[in-house]
Amino acid sequence: MKFETLTIHKGNQITDKNCPVVQPITLSTTFEHGNEGGVLYTRASNPNRNSLEEVLAAMEKGADAAAFSSGNAAGTAVYQALEPGSHIVAPDDMYHGLHNSMIQLFAGVLEVTFVDMSDLEAVKNAIRPNTKLFWVESPSNPLLKITDIRAIAQLAKAQGAIMACDNTFATPVFQNPLDLGADIVMHSSTKYFGGHSDILGGALITKEKNTFWDKIRTVQRVGGAVPSPADCYWLTRSIRTLAYRMKGHAEHAMILAEFLLNHPGVEKVYYPGLKSHPGHAIAASQMSGFGGMVSFTVKGSAEDADRVVSKLKYFINATSLGGVESLIERRAAVEGPNTLTPQNLLRVSVGLEHTDDLLEDMDQALR
């Protein structure tokens, strides 16, 4: 099955004798012992979560998937599955919520070195004898830096460590990290998978079922950070249009990036689809499209950037990304005082509105 077909037909288990076209939401938290589906209790598994996990695994071409109540819960489950005393190599511009999880929840339990993942020498120098996990995020948030996933996977393999890749920005429509050598893929399903800014969720997908994956399943089941049956239902519903939404997001992002590149009010544009992006060649070798996120710096100060945001009509000043509506935010204001993000940088989640409206709006705000 091709991607578009499997997102529509996988994970739609019909057992009802009335044969509804769409699998209903199973709200029951408990199930009669000895049932054919082998379902016991909703924290451990549920028909809607089973369906969601089936389609997630297929989308990333993995052996299995585990759904969580948020992207942070999914990422944190990977750290929880490591032995205490393990060392992690992670990106210096890692998604700040998962960076905070690592340093706030695992201080004294896990060691971590943050490096520029686009600098392979820096990554090599960060390796220690107890390095057990390489964490990759490509494209990264919010600078859209590109990491060579194949190269990091080789380093991880040589070290006998696991490589996990946060694939939230690219989505499996444009990038399959498991094909590039990763062991685990992580998603914030809150973003493009949900696609309408109304579901919180996270996911892990594994290349193979092994003892590390068993631990992750234990963290999911015993830790209990699982999505509700209704959230699983809404997510499988949204996933059915993911391929077509992503094509629209990427097309609009390219149009906006080229427009910004030629605008006198703009200093610099960050989009991996632009030939001028330093990671463009690697991005082109590992992605089939460049995604829907564009960052840019305005000419001037943080206040000038704030002024642009306040003049926009269609781009909503809000955090998060991946919804049908365009969002914009001055990232440094959200990330706090220690951020590496330029103060005048605006991050845009390019939505599915008509690009004529988006460009006209952006132009009047930048003037």
Ligand SMILES: *Cc1c(COP(=O)(O)O)cnc(C)c1O
């Ligand atoms: C949002 C996000 C997360 C965290 O996901 P939540 O669903 O908000 O917990 C992790 N990584 C990336 C790249 C994100 O954008």
